[in-house]
Amino acid sequence: MEQRDPHIQWFPGHMAASLRRMEERLAVVDVVVEIVDARLPRLSANPALEQIAARRPWVRVYSRADLADPTITAAWVASKPAGQVGSIAIDGKRQGDLKKLIMLLEGSFQKKGTGRIMIVGIPNAGKSTVINGLVGRNVAKVENRAGVTKSLQWFRVSPRLELLDSPGILMPKIVTETGQWMLALTGALPRERYDARTVIERIHQYWTEHHGTAGIPSETLPTLEEFAAQRGFRRKGDHLDLDNATRQYLKVFNEAGFGRYSFEQPEA
Ligand SMILES: Nc1nc2c(ncn2[C@@H]2O[C@H](COP(=O)(O)OP(=O)(O)OP(=O)(O)O)[C@@H](O)[C@H]2O)c(=O)[nH]1
Ligand SMILES: [Mg+2]
Incomplete structure (x- = not known):
């Protein structure tokens, strides 16, 4: 069997730089949303991003639920780890799912006025798709390949919500x-x-x-x-x-x- 690259990994310098910028932005962020792939929630969760998420109220979104086994996805949503204030499974392109996500996000912070929410996840997880769906227009660039979003950018969803899109960050080493x-x-x-x-x-x-x-x-x-x-x-x-x-x-x-x-x- 051909084995061209037995150590597939991808952690270019811009990812380390983005990670630092995301940490700096935490000061103005009320909630962090971590997007994982419902088909492989453990492998698609980046511990470096979860360290950032854990410093704020933290919501986990299982995206691509339309591709995953529904019973197993429901078990994931129910298995809320310590520190998470909410979790939800969505198809990022379904209006009904996005409405539920808005309700969850609006309830995830206490303060009056606008809640600032940072969206994080590995490359191609569906971060920008969720932002477009919540804003209701194609404001963030979406493509079916990893590494599309290059910078941190704020988008206003409603008077109650502002979302920060971020570049996908992979783990420096994918162990297995x-x-x-x-x-x-x-x-x-x-x-x-x-x-x-x-x-x-x-x-x-x-x-x-x-x-x-x-x-x-x-x-x-x-x-x-x-x-x-x-x-x-x-x-x-x-x-x-x-x-x-x-x-x-x-x-x-x-x-x-x-x-x-x-x-x-x-x-x-
Ligand atoms: N089937 C399915 N496809 C999805 C879902 N969410 C996003 N996609 C698709 O996944 C691809 C990547 O979506 P993006 O929103 O660009 O992902 P991203 O996390 O912003 O990616 P980067 O900016 O590269 O880190 C696009 O082709 C989307 O249409 C989902 O819930 N279900
Ligand atoms: Mg993106």
Whole structure:
């Protein structure tokens, strides 16, 4: 099996600098919202961000709940760790979910006037999507790749709420190999940092071992070659077009096209 980069990680200098700036801004922040991926809430939580969050009332948002196993997500929301003042699971693109989030945020601080809320999370978690949804317009740049937001920026949602968007911050070291491919697969790492075919081999192997267990659908997952053949990814001479199939495979996976899945469960 090809293993181009067994130590996938991504912690460029701008992340360390952003982390320092976020700490400086805490002085004017009333609440910190940490956005994690509902499919892997433990791996997508950055301890450095949680250290910052813990210095303020702290709300945890499980985003991409539309892709995760609903029962497991509900268990995560119920498992409120010490220090958290609230938690909620959302599809960041659903109006109904965003309304519930506004209510939770408005209730998360005591003072009269405008509450200032800093949104933090790993790259591609859905921070800017939530900001656009709450503001009601596309004010923050959103793209389906890691590392889109580059600076800290305030947005006014209502007389009661102002939100601070922030760049995605990854951990300096992603400790386990499983953690590395899972974070690559779910979109927290830029494409050029990992070998996509290796990541597909890893998820295929994982799924083959775990399908039908908690959080993983009972259907099997196609191999990349099976997927390419089924979907007609071919080049001249009837060769499979694995490059385009690779892109499509990751896309389908991240739209729950193979079913909704949760890689991690809260401790019992
Ligand atoms: N299915 C699904 N997709 C989402 C959800 N929230 C965000 N996305 C998608 O995830 C991608 C990344 O969203 P962004 O809002 O740019 O993420 P970000 O956390 O601001 O990313 P950086 O600025 O790179 O750190 C976009 O393609 C969004 O449409 C969600 O709840 N469900
Ligand atoms: Mg962003």
